[in-house]
């Protein structure tokens with residue numbers, strides 16, 4: 001590192017302590033990569049340990065003309081935190097991860113931005129509580145601050161929808177070094193409990209990808225954990241029938257999580273049966289059911305079913321259903337079965353396994369070592385069929401090229417209550433791994449095969465992703481984790497675009513907060 005840059009790293013260490021600054025080349029490289037790509041290596045990774053240190057870091061960045069790229073768990077895949085300049089500091093939140101206060105009586109928890117969803121849930125579980133949105137599947141690594149800046153779905157999304165809906169207040173350090181509390185805690189009222197105390201400033205900062213400031217803490221609504229949980233699954237050959245069922249369940253808020261997948265690909269993904277992994281998964285299903293009789297019934301059911309159901313239909317649909325008590329649970333299951341009259345019920349292994357271990361140590365590749373890259377569009381129910389038809393046509397046209405490069409596309413779906421259907425094609429292709437993938441490969445996959453560098457296939461995948469982003473936009477899709485992949489600032493009506501830029505200029509006049517993200 002040139003001397004002036006070494007001085008910068010040293011001055012930073014003087015400010016927030018040696019333990020808060022890393023500048024070895026390997027770490028800098030890793031922190032400048034995500035699942036998708038590599039950005040420019042920053043000058044340093046800074047890990048502030050308090051809101052005050054975050055303020056000092058912003059002031060330091062202003063003084064030295066540096067840009068700040070906040071990175072939570074680094075589990076997004078839209079180049080959302082990748083530096084676009086070498087005069088950059090990546091902000092890491094691993095030392096700002098405490099749970100500050102839990103108020104069971106008022107129904108909220110205040111947690112620092114770097115806390116993972118798994119750690120938050122583990123702290124709330126003994127109190128019989130959880131947050132209303134309680135994490136993405138990547139929540140073993142993904143942070144509360146990262147997910148709420150990105151925009152996330154999954155656990156609780158069948159009821160509450162997108163992650164922002166569960167937030168009461170953010171604590172934010174803006175690009176001027178000001179500390180803002182976005183809920184009623186930012187006024188004379190003092191408590192974070194009322195998000196709707198005047199205009200919704202919390203909503204303004206939710207899902208902003210860190211463009212409008214750096215979140216140091218979040219207050220989320222809590223609720224009692226459900227008394228009863230079960231899963232129910234169906235198979236369908238008919239895309240339209242599948243969507244109708246998903247919509248009917250979503251609009252009645254009958255399930256807490258709803259996912260579906262293209263069974264063709266699920267067959268390939270399942271691969272040869274791995275008895276040991278299956279036994280472990282079944283053990284967890286048993287434990288999760290909480291009582292021995294139910295555990296044995298569930299384990300026997302899941303074991304008998306195995307993976308055979310995958311040989312049957314075009315799509316499989318999976319619902320995690322919760323009830324206040326057994327009657328409530330049964331009533332919801334009955335209602336879903338009635339709505340699913342045209343679909344075949346199949347073993348509920350997927351929803352039960354999902355709940356048995358919600359935050360597993362997930363790989364960021366296919367388990368067979370192939371690279372993976374998901375993209376998604378969120379569609380209003382009335383838009384889904386049109387996109388599906390055009391996408392099917394696109395896939396048919398691309399089939400020879402994809403096959404020539406051994407590229408596989410899997411389709412996944414998730415319900416976002418109150419919004420519509422999240423349609424997620426995932427690309428898999430043989431390619432060399434980056435430092436990011438190597439470091440994030442779980443130990444249980446240490447012996448996974450490696451593939452040689454494959455720029456040709458990678459080029460086809462990246463072009464295909466760009467084409468699908470356009471196709472989704474033409475069908476009026478919206479997105480979470482907009483990052484640097486999906487169109488945003490440039491796609492606004494004129495007045496709204498001007499407002500957005502004025503807000504950015506007010507909270508970040510030097511443009512140091514994640515410059516370039518959201519097109520800002």
Ligand SMILES: Cc1cc2nc3c(=O)[nH]c(=O)nc-3n(C[C@H](O)[C@H](O)[C@H](O)COP(=O)(O)OP(=O)(O)OC[C@H]3O[C@@H](n4cnc5c(N)ncnc54)[C@H](O)[C@@H]3O)c2cc1C
Nearest residue numbers: 072073074075076080136137143145146147152153210215
């Ligand atoms: C295997 C796998 C499974 C996944 N499952 C899901 C899923 O179920 N649902 C889902 O929605 N997504 C999922 N994702 C995508 C991703 O993990 C989530 O969107 C997750 O919420 C990102 O959180 P993070 O802490 O890793 O954020 P990061 O990726 O680190 O950052 C995301 C964005 O937030 C900004 N940011 C981070 N921290 C802060 C902060 N404190 N203040 C301001 N800005 C900040 C970053 O600059 C970036 O723009 C998955 C990804 C993988 C690889």
